[in-house]
Amino acid sequence: MGFSLLEGNEAMAWGAMKAGCRFFAGYPITPANTILSTMLQILPPAGGIVMQGEDEIASIGACLGASMAGFKVMTATSGPGLSLYSEHISFAIGSEIPIVIVDVQRLGPSTGSATRGADGDIQFIRWGCSGGLPVIVLAPVDVRDCFTLTMQAFNLAEEYRCPVFLASNKEIGMTKESVDMDALPLPPVLDRAAPPPGQSFLPFAVPPEGMVPYFLPIGETVPVRQTSSTHGADGYITTDYNEIAGSQERLKNKLEGAVGRFTFFDEYREEGADTLLLTYGVTARAAWEVYEERKGTDAPVSLLVLKTLWPVPEDLIREKGRGFKRVVVIEMNLGQYVREVERLLPGQKIDFLGRMDGRLITPNQIKEGVNHG
Amino acid sequence: MVSLLNQARPPVFCPGCSHDRITHALDACFQNMGLRGDQVVMVSDIGCSGLFDTFFNTHAFHGLHGRALTYATGLKLARPELNVVVTMGDGGMGIGGAHFLSACRRNLDLTLLVLNNFNFGMTGGQYSATTPAGAQVGSSFLNRLDRPLDVCELARTAGATYVTRCSSYRKDLPEEIERAIRHDGFSVLDIWGICTGRYIKKNKLTPKMIEEDLQKLQPLEGPVAGNLRKEYGRHYRETASTLKPVSPPAHIEKTCDPPGAERHEVVFLGSAGQRILTAGEILCYAGLTAGLHVTQKSEYNITVLTGPSITEVILSPGEIGYTGIQKPGVILALAQEGVVRSKGLFGTLDEGTIILKAPGVALPSTRALVREMDFKAQNIKSTDWALAGLAVLAKLNRAISPDMLQHALGLRFKEPILSSSLALVDRVEI
Numbered sequence: 001m002g003f004s005l006l007e008g009n010e011a012m013a014w015g016a017m018k019a020g021c022r023f024f025a026g027y028p029i030t031p032a033n034t035i036l037s038t039m040l041q042i043l044p045p046a047g048g049i050v051m052q053g054e055d056e057i058a059s060i061g062a063c064l065g066a067s068m069a070g071f072k073v074m075t076a077t078s079g080p081g082l083s084l085y086s087e088h089i090s091f092a093i094g095s096e097i098p099i100v101i102v103d104v105q106r107l108g109p110s111t112g113s114a115t116r117g118a119d120g121d122i123q124f125i126r127w128g129c130s131g132g133l134p135v136i137v138l139a140p141v142d143v144r145d146c147f148t149l150t151m152q153a154f155n156l157a158e159e160y161r162c163p164v165f166l167a168s169n170k171e172i173g174m175t176k177e178s179v180d181m182d183a184l185p186l187p188p189v190l191d192r193a194a195p196p197p198g199q200s201f202l203p204f205a206v207p208p209e210g211m212v213p214y215f216l217p218i219g220e221t222v223p224v225r226q227t228s229s230t231h232g233a234d235g236y237i238t239t240d241y242n243e244i245a246g247s248q249e250r251l252k253n254k255l256e257g258a259v260g261r262f263t264f265f266d267e268y269r270e271e272g273a274d275t276l277l278l279t280y281g282v283t284a285r286a287a288w289e290v291y292e293e294r295k296g297t298d299a300p301v302s303l304l305v306l307k308t309l310w311p312v313p314e315d316l317i318r319e320k321g322r323g324f325k326r327v328v329v330i331e332m333n334l335g336q337y338v339r340e341v342e343r344l345l346p347g348q349k350i351d352f353l354g355r356m357d358g359r360l361i362t363p364n365q366i367k368e369g370v371n372h373g
Numbered sequence: 374m375v376s377l378l379n380q381a382r383p384p385v386f387c388p389g390c391s392h393d394r395i396t397h398a399l400d401a402c403f404q405n406m407g408l409r410g411d412q413v414v415m416v417s418d419i420g421c422s423g424l425f426d427t428f429f430n431t432h433a434f435h436g437l438h439g440r441a442l443t444y445a446t447g448l449k450l451a452r453p454e455l456n457v458v459v460t461m462g463d464g465g466m467g468i469g470g471a472h473f474l475s476a477c478r479r480n481l482d483l484t485l486l487v488l489n490n491f492n493f494g495m496t497g498g499q500y501s502a503t504t505p506a507g508a509q510v511g512s513s514f515l516n517r518l519d520r521p522l523d524v525c526e527l528a529r530t531a532g533a534t535y536v537t538r539c540s541s542y543r544k545d546l547p548e549e550i551e552r553a554i555r556h557d558g559f560s561v562l563d564i565w566g567i568c569t570g571r572y573i574k575k576n577k578l579t580p581k582m583i584e585e586d587l588q589k590l591q592p593l594e595g596p597v598a599g600n601l602r603k604e605y606g607r608h609y610r611e612t613a614s615t616l617k618p619v620s621p622p623a624h625i626e627k628t629c630d631p632p633g634a635e636r637h638e639v640v641f642l643g644s645a646g647q648r649i650l651t652a653g654e655i656l657c658y659a660g661l662t663a664g665l666h667v668t669q670k671s672e673y674n675i676t677v678l679t680g681p682s683i684t685e686v687i688l689s690p691g692e693i694g695y696t697g698i699q700k701p702g703v704i705l706a707l708a709q710e711g712v713v714r715s716k717g718l719f720g721t722l723d724e725g726t727i728i729l730k731a732p733g734v735a736l737p738s739t740r741a742l743v744r745e746m747d748f749k750a751q752n753i754k755s756t757d758w759a760l761a762g763l764a765v766l767a768k769l770n771r772a773i774s775p776d777m778l779q780h781a782l783g784l785r786f787k788e789p790i791l792s793s794s795l796a797l798v799d800r801v802e803i
Contacts (some may be wrong), residue, residue: 003661004622005654005669014621023451030675044613049450054475058443061436061472065416065447068434073447087437115673175696176654176669178661181624218432219452223410227426227435236382236427282696289694360697 003178008146008168009076011179012102013038015150016074017046020189021100023066023073025051025059027081030114031170032104035076056084060101064088067097068226070217072154076102079121080111082128089163090129091228093251096161096204096213098192100153103165104173107358116358117171119281119332123339125165126310133248134255137165137310138264139280143177148184149264149307155190156262160254161212167309169332171282171360203235204247211254256311263316264307270300275370276321278341279330280306282360287330289363290370301370312340321345326373328353332361349373374404377413377429384428391541391566392421392488396428399458399486401547403429406554413456416445418469420495421568422462422488439469442476445483453606456554457482463489466524467502477531480558481605486550487524487561490568491578498571509575524563525593534600535560536593541567542580552595558604625784627664629776636689637772638701640718641759642711645674645682649707651785652759653684658781659763659773660688668696672714681710688772703772704741705762706730707755712737727771729762748801757797764801 006014013035016024024039026032040050049066053059056077063073077085082103092099107113108120125137136156138149146168153164195201195214203225204213213233218224225235232238232247266284268291277287284305291303304320306313317340321327327345329338330353338352353369355361378400386393403413413431417423419438426433432455434444441459449457466473466487476483492510493499500508500516503524510516525538535556539549541564553560565583567573639656643649653669660667665688674680685698698718706712706728712735719739722728726741736743748761767778782794 001664002624002626003664003666004624005657005661005667006622010622023447025447030673041619044609045616045618047613049609051446051450053443054471057440058446058472058475061440061443062447062450064436065434065444065449066451067447068444069448069451071451088440091436114675171670171696174671174673176657176667177693177696178657178665178667181621217452218414218434218448219411219455221411223430223432225426225433225435227433228437229435235433285693286695286697292694360695362697363695363699 001180004181005176005178006143007034007174007176008140008143008172009034009104009174010038011143011146012076012150012166012168013042015147016100016154017042018186019072019151019154020191021072021074021154022048023063023071024048024075025053025062026076027053027056027059029078029081031106031174032076032078032102034174035102035104056081057088060085060088060099063099064092064097067099068218068224070219072098072158074100074102076104078104078106079108082121082124086128089135090131092163093129093133093135094131095226095228097226098157098161099163100150100157101163101165102168104168104170106170107356113358115170117169117282117332117360118356118358119167119169119283120356122167122309122331122333122336125167133251134311135163135165136160136255136262137167139167139307139309140172141281141284141305141307142172143179144184145307146172147179148186151187151189152262152264155187158190158192159212160258161192161215162255167281169282202233204231205233206250211250259308259311259313260315262308263313265313265316266305266307267320268303270295270302273300273302274325275301275373276324276327277301277303277330277366278306278321278327280309280337281332283330283332286361286363287366290366293363309337312344314344317341317344321348325349326351328369328373330354330361330366332356374407376400377403377408377410377431379428379430382427385424386421387570389567389569390421391490394541395486395488395546395564395566396425398546399550400429402550402554405547406551408456413458414448416441416448416457416459418461418465420462420464420493422460422465425460439465439467440472441465442469442472442483442485446476446481449481449483450606450609457484458554459483459485461485461487463487463491463501463503464493466522473527474531476559477528477533477561479605480532480534480602482557483559484554485559485561487563488566489524489563490566490572492568492572494568494571498574511571525561528561529593529597529600532600533561533597534558534602535596537561537595538563538587538590538593540565540580540583540587542583556596623784625658625661628662628780629774631663631665631688631690631777632770632772632774634690636687636691637703638698639686639703639705639772640698640701640715641684641705642707642715643682643705643759644708644710645676645678645680646756647682647707647759648756649682649684649759652763653686655760655781655785656686656688656763656773658784659777662777662780662784665690666693668693670696681708681714683711683714701726703766704728705759706734706736707758707762709734729765731758751800751802753797753801760794760797761801764798765803767798768801768803
């Protein structure tokens with residue numbers, strides 16, 4: 001037993017390495033810089049490639065190229081850079097290119113405050129694409145999560161051939177913390193599936209019983225097509241409405257229908273609690289303090305910490321939220337994810353508690369919110 | 374050799390379009406080079422030039438307008454053995470200008486064919502970065518106000534190692550493309566052509582006129598003498614292979630006991646250059662040597678060598694939830710900027726907090742215990758005050774013990790800084 005000292009951004013870099021990441025491209029932006037600098041330290045000596053793109057568009061573009069060449073890839077940015085990623089996020093969704101995208105959120109809007117934390121991109125990450133098809137978004141609470149959820153993100157990107165986001169925050173990414181690295185629950189490393197030997201290959205043909213096309217990389221013996229255009233199984237433009245409809249629905253269902261398989265969360269349930277605190281990200285830490293303080297008192301609270309935000313783990317929220325007189329949704333913004341909770345728990349009292357001034361939500365603020373409901 | 378043209382998907386250009394000639398010249402080039410489809414990736418983006426990837430039985434990557442070079446860069450870095458051929462129009466040149474400049478500067482072994490037909494063909498003949506000011510195009514009068522871009526001059530200025538300006542109607546175009554592909558570095562072919570669907574509806578342009586216009590310009594053909602240098606991918610791999618592997622963050626075993634069983638919150642309020650963050654990190658290491666959980670949350674200015682520098686450290690025998698400071702046991706007030714930034718902190722304090730204050734730092738009204746530490750009088754430089762503050766805490770056995778601090782310095786510093794830090798800690802008077 002012993003601890004290592006590292007910040008969330010460093011943990012993401014090491015988690016990526018452990019998951020098999022071999023290509024990283026990014027553009028300097030606070031508070032995500034130390035992901036780029038840590039990747040630069042660890043990846044090139046290990047045979048991987050790190051690029052500092054001329055801008056965010058180039059950085060994620062290079063990642064898409066390298067991913068199609070068969071590499072596991074990651075990029076990292078903050079809100080202003082995420083805005084520039086948009087066209088390539090849409091590309092990765094529609095053309096099923098595995099990529100891990102880190103958003104170390106800072107206070108917006110726009111350039112906002114570079115060195116202040118926020119969770120203001122939670123709906124933006126989900127909807128910042130053309131076409132509106134789903135993405136996977138995982139939200140770490142602490143440095144441990146930064147390591148393990150990064151590994152999970154790579155696995156999900158490989159398994160579902162899609163962009164997977166890590167919604168971090170300056171207050172996790174740039175906060176150092178003691179972590180027992182030997183005690184981390186690490187998942188097995190997964191790789192994108194190649195077609196069974198001898199089987200003919202089409203770049204977007206889905207195996208029977210499956211939802212995700214087999215993958216062959218650009219650069220090996222079978223020529224592979226990739227395109228951002230609306231395409232059929234062969235990777236050429238299609239104008240067949242039925243084929244288009246089938247493919248769009250598959251892109252939606254392959255993630256929304258599978259979220260139960262990757263619904264990460266922490267639950268702290270107290271007998272007799274009539275209030276549920278529901279939160280995610282760094283705010284979960286303040287909420288946990290309140291839960292701990294109230295535990296065993298005559299006014300206990302329960303706590304649900306979501307670590308999979310998108311697709312919305314609807315079954316989990318319905319199941320865990322049921323029966324509470326009151327659900328308090330706490331977010332480091334002016335109310336974003338609360339919309340999802342409201343639609344899932346109709347008829348229940350849902351209160352929102354938020355802050356958007358670059359400071360952490362404090363345990364005291366949560367206690368006041370709970371007391372004055 | 375076998376043609377790589379996709380017989381199932383013949384080119385679909387407007388009759389007379391010069392892109393058609395380039396398609397066949399490229400195929401002839403692939404045949405002359407004896408390339409198989411799996412040895413080539415065609416990378417394209419938007420516009421008529423973006424149709425090229427579908428005409429060849431090769432690897433193909435088609436993406437967003439002006440971004441072809443970004444994908445090509447990732448593909449080539451990942452698969453150095455691939456022949457990466459990029460087609461872009463004059464439209465893509467404009468919107469992808471930053472990528473073009475970077476590709477020229479980087480010198481990764483990509484071949485860029487700029488299919489330059491002086492307007493946006495697909496969207497209605499609007500003006501592009503290369504439309505002549507005198508042309509009549511689909512953007513009303515706007516092209517008359519802009520100066521057209523000389524793709525080749527730009528490439529040369531930006532450091533491209535191979536630049537050729539030529540006509541689509543050139544007889545030896547396959548050989549010209551082959552020379553560009555064989556060049557070990559980034560090569561740019563600015564290939565002038567005729568857009569029959571749009572541009573020549575209102576502008577007269579013939580192969581002869583293109584040839585005459587090209588004659589008027591300074592010829593650019595092939596390697597650019599002053600720019601020649603090592604190919605980027607090879608250079609990258611060579612350099613990376615000399616780097617030493619980096620170890621993961623060190624695992625720190627408990628080697629001593631903390632002074633007590635309490636949780637401690639310590640706030641450093643200083644200014645940039647006072648090594649505030651380093652001192653916070655040392656305090657964290659001190660905690661780790663005593664088996665404590667620690668967090669360090671810092672507040673940064675966007676400025677680097679000026680402005681406040683603040684760091685907040687929690688040492689706790691149990692798990693740490695909230696990483697903010699709720700009830701600091703110790704505040705090191707080392708510079709006015711840091712105190713001003715955190716002025717809200719002081720009103721809620723009581724005698725449970727000790728403030729170690731540098732002379733001249735004015736504090737807001739507070740009930741905390743204030744102890745002035747005149748490190749300057751002890752001949753300690755301002756850059757070492759934060760470390761000196763830790764020495765005071767260790768000597769008071771407050772939050773950390775002298776053993777913890779000594780071990781922490783050993784973890785954080787190497788010689789000769791380690792010895793000088795230990796000496797400094799030793800001579801601090803309380």
